Amino acid sequence: MRISKSTGWKMVFIRELKRMVSRPVYVIITIVLPFIFLLFFGTFMREGMPERLPIGIIDHDYSTLSRNFIRQIDATQQTKCVSYYQQFSEARSAMQEGHIYGFIEFPSHMQKDIMAGHQPKVHFYYNQSYLVAGSLTLKNLSTMFNTLSGGVNLETRLARGQNEKESMGQIQPISPEIHAIGNPYTNYSIYLVNILLPAMLELMILLTTVYSIGIELKKSSSPKWLRYAGGSFFQALVGKMLPYTIIYSSMAVLYDVFLYKFMEFPLNNSIIWIFLASVLLVLTAQAIGIIMIGAFPTLKDSMNFAGLYGILAFSYSGLIYPIEGMPIFLQGLSLAFPIRFFFKIYQCVAINSFTPVYSIPNYLYMLVFLALPIIIWKRLRNAAIELNYPKI
């Protein structure tokens, strides 16, 4: 074997590049999969808000009024009346089978009872097993009913000779104006993709890092790897990580450009701040990958733990369910996930568009992760030199 005279991180870097082109799996995990993530999250929730959610109708009244109501409900964007049922059990069955997310039951003699002042009651049944669809149909329907009931109220008042403007103040004395900051139409794509996409990349980087180091240990090639670095473990690690840092950072920046420039997701600060957070996320994922393989120098074990941790990171970002809503003894765990700080930075810099000054502590927290591999430094170095870990 030809032994190169020069050693150092550059030699390791070149060696790693050669390794990466030697097997298709490296291309898959660094290029192909990240592009598939982009394709998926870029197109999946393209509508932003689920529209035309199917609901059912039981109309016991069958009056001009009930038909008028149905027409008005059908005219809203969120829900669509797709089927009519004779009785409750039929409609419930359709709901259990997933054909509809909810159904309305108009009582018999509804129109007559309204005229007679008997306050008939309309029932709406919905399915919270599908929390998103259920909540959206409920929100739409309850708004609709307030409008419809208000409409009847208004007509009565107009008939009594009140003017319309005055009547509105009487019918709805307090009118709320609720703003969703940065995402006024509660677009689900904006809500989820900003975090899910980087989190997917983070998971990929974590596994790649564990693999790229662990495979050297598994194949007992790590002494050779260190020889390329001239015996310096630091240089060996830097040279090995750098190709991935470059590829994944470029990918992360590309994601940001796609989201904030192409899709025009809310961002009122310079995109540099997001770039910075994204690159930090790449680096922290690599740091944690190094910790994983250092803590469990057997590749199969560290892959397992990296996987478990990487999936848990989606929960601990706090994106879907806030950390404060978790039991106290599980809240602290969120500190172990860089994506948590990334999410906080995103909230400040992008969606709520406050001055980035507020997120400087979060940038610093992310930096702390980069120092953590020190904990396992010795152990990993010894494992690499002496190969003193259990093999498969």
Added chain:
Amino acid sequence: MKKGYLKNALIDLVEITSEELKHIFRDSGIMVLFIGAGLAYPILYGFVYRNEVLRNVPIAVVNESQTPLGREFVRKVNATPELQVAYKVNTLNEAKELFAKGKVQGIVLVPPTFSEDINKGKQARVFAYSNVATMLYYRAVFLAVNYVCLDMGKNIQVENLESKGLTARQAEVSAAPLLYEDHALYNPNSGFASFLLPAALILILQQTLVLGIGIAAGQAREENTYHQLIPYQRKYHGTMRIVFGKAFAYLVIYAFIGIYNLILVPHMFNLPHFLTLGAVVPLLLPFLLATIFFGMSISIFFWDREIPFLTYLVTSIPLLLLCGYSWPASNIHPFWKTISYFFPSTFGIQGFLKMNSMGATIHQIGPECIGLWLQAGVYFIFAFFVYRWQILQSEKKIKD
């Protein structure tokens, strides 16, 4: 003759199954996955989402109308289960500062003209701003503020009508000529765990199983001389026996893990649990078979034992979106819908959700069951040819 053939086949089958079981139990990687992820993950998630609903989201209130009505409004907002008035500040800027620092997730602003407008019979307005980086915050603000506006508004309307000489009943009817009541038939508390966990449980079963099968296949390829899935041995000539034998090993293990996940865990965490031990079988069986044969089919791509983790684990989050329980199935693009039909989790999650969370019977989830049995059949054929090809390959290598 026929009898002897059957007997041999059965002996081979048992042998292959126990061989595979031995491999699995000896492999610490697979065991950590099956036990760590298959058994411990549901517990962890159960605890993480144990509180089910978000309560007392902290908000800041800017009450520019220091009147009894304004104060009543703030008091009512604070009394809702969703929100808690954590700060009362004088200006919107102060509130924004608290928001930016993450101390509050929403702001409610009562303008100075609030009482005056109400007393004059004009429509009064209140303003709310919510952090929507987490949709549940927005939901809390939206529900609470809307509720208080409607509730207080109705009382005001009734009082006004009574002051005009209507009786209490007349005023009541006039304010609400039509009543409306909503009922959440399933998951009535809008619990987050009750929503997420059932789907996650099925997905955990599928992903751990596929990864486990993939790791075992990768391991076999690393060990076997010719990097084929099956070592070349005399007794390993019946492809059918090998496929069924291996599948049976996973079926045995996952019958237990499956019942644990689908029956025990929902009971433990008081999640929806319509399903009984007997009723779960017609769903679990095709789901496991489809998953096992799916796993065996795609293990053709798993050249070594790390590849499954590197390339397959990342499907987990997209699969959770694809199965149509979070993002409504009615709104998934046909392209992605087609992709989703390749994965047993799509039918498995829907079937389990319908039976376990909504009390559907097995007859009501006919389409899901057919989907799963179809997948089981198709993936069995795939697995058969994958293994057949691998056997022929190793035979060829031996002869060369």
